[in-house]
Amino acid sequence: MFKNAIVRKPGKSLLNGITSASLGKPDYNKASAQHTAYVDALQDCGVKVTVLEANEKFPDSVFVEDTAVVTAKCAIITNPGAAGRQGEEIEIKEALKEFYENIESIQAPGTLDGGDIMMVGGHFYIGLSARTNSDGAEQFTRILEKYGYTVSTVSLKKVLHLKTGLAYLENNNLLVTGEFVDLPIFAKFNRIVVDEAESYAANSIWVNDKVIMPAGFEKTKKAVTEAGYEVLTVDASEFRKLDGGVSCMSLRF
Ligand code: CIR
Secondary structure (H helix, E strand, C coil), X not given: CCCEEEEECCCHHHHHCCCCCCCCCCCXXXXXXXXXXXXXXXXXXXXXXXXXXXCCCCCCCCCHHHHEEXXXXXXXXXXXXXXXXXXXXXXXXXXXXXCCCCEEECCCCCCCCHHHEEEECCEEEEEECCCCCHHHHHHHHHHHHHCCCEEEEEECXXXXXXXXXXXXXXXXXXXXXXXXXXXXXXXXXXEEECCHHHXXXXXXXXXXXXXXXXXXXXXXXXXXXXXXXXXXXXXXHHHHCCCCCCCCCCEEC
């Protein structure tokens, strides 16, 4: 169960965030309201949410998930893979000091984005992507092994991050879409396959037996509900314009 979450408010500089989508510029006021509703949803799942103020210097800093990986035994501060995002992790480290004695870091030339890490109990899947390089993955592996955790790597072909297309919902249930659907490495899970048309909904999060999903993906919502979860939906349209989703906007631990 998670007790805490850390989020950062979006700044007005959000408009200049990195994107590969062609959905237009995010609307700051809408994004702000959506972020507030997202925090409410996390609170509805029973976690205490630390809300950091916006950092205008970093347009993508609302996507805190990429700056750290938080486990039961340690926090690992990343070296984000996008040059323009390097530095976001500094304030996150300060915030995590309140909660963690063991804080580790990924060092250059290693890069790693938290969005590429999926935790399944004591096992961590690492996506090798345009953001997470093999040096970053190796450093991450050495750190985790020190704490008794195990890892596997998965090479990404199409999507930005591993968790763009996957969400572990506990109880062996895996929400999965696109390039990950038929990978043998995920065959042991009860796979809830998300249609290509709803692929954005694969970026959802399990929080204390509830699942927070983006609004507007009824087929996936029905499948997750039928798997036994209470589903909370939040409008994430403004963050989708920057390739971000509901997992990207919090650290949960
Ligand atoms: C980026 O390209 O870094 C941001 N615009 C989106 C980050 C999304 N984060 C995530 O999937 N964990």
